Amino acid sequence: KAGVTQTPRYLIKTRGQQVTLSCSPISGHRSVSWYQQTPGQGLQFLFEYFSETQRNKGNFPGRFSGRQFSNSRSEMNVSTLELGDSALYLCASSGEGGGGTEAFFGQGTRLTVV
């Protein structure tokens, strides 16, 4: 069974631009969460989607948004990029049936804003 796949693995953007990151969950998983990892702030929860609906949201500005498609694939978008948005963005998926599963993480997308 394939794991969580995130694309692209690396991205370099200029301040002010916008970016879209993609996450394909494990087959059958309907919950997808996004996390930002930085050396200073650690791992911080961005938002969680389940069945195309945002179920939980962290404390990030509105420049950070996401969506989930009917096949459970998810995208997150960051608009008007700032230097501080440079981070590793991680996606995690989990299953809900049969008592559920733990969260499985992808390898992340390394975003560098210059």
Add this chain to the structure above:
Amino acid sequence: GENVEQHPSTLSVQEGDSAVIKCTYSDSASNYFPWYKQELGKGPQLIIDIRSNVGEKKDQRIAVTLNKTAKHFSLHITETQPEDSAVYFCAASPNFGNEKLTFGTGTRLTIIP
């Protein structure tokens, strides 16, 4: 919201010795406490987890203990090996799975051969 504190931030242990990492949490609504291991260039990988109706759980060389009254939980690794070197994160969540995990700040564990 939930706040998770993790100590120590770095830990060096002789190969074969034990390592202990401790976390405290603030929200009594948290019921699920996973531990993740992150190696360089990879995403976090679950190594063990515990739910609030259990006080201790063991899986080979790894064990986790939970004290809900004191709001703290700990990771114990025995007979450490070089491949245990990594960054370890504790986390807390209201529910099992993927909902809004709040992570500790991480512990960089180094096993000295």
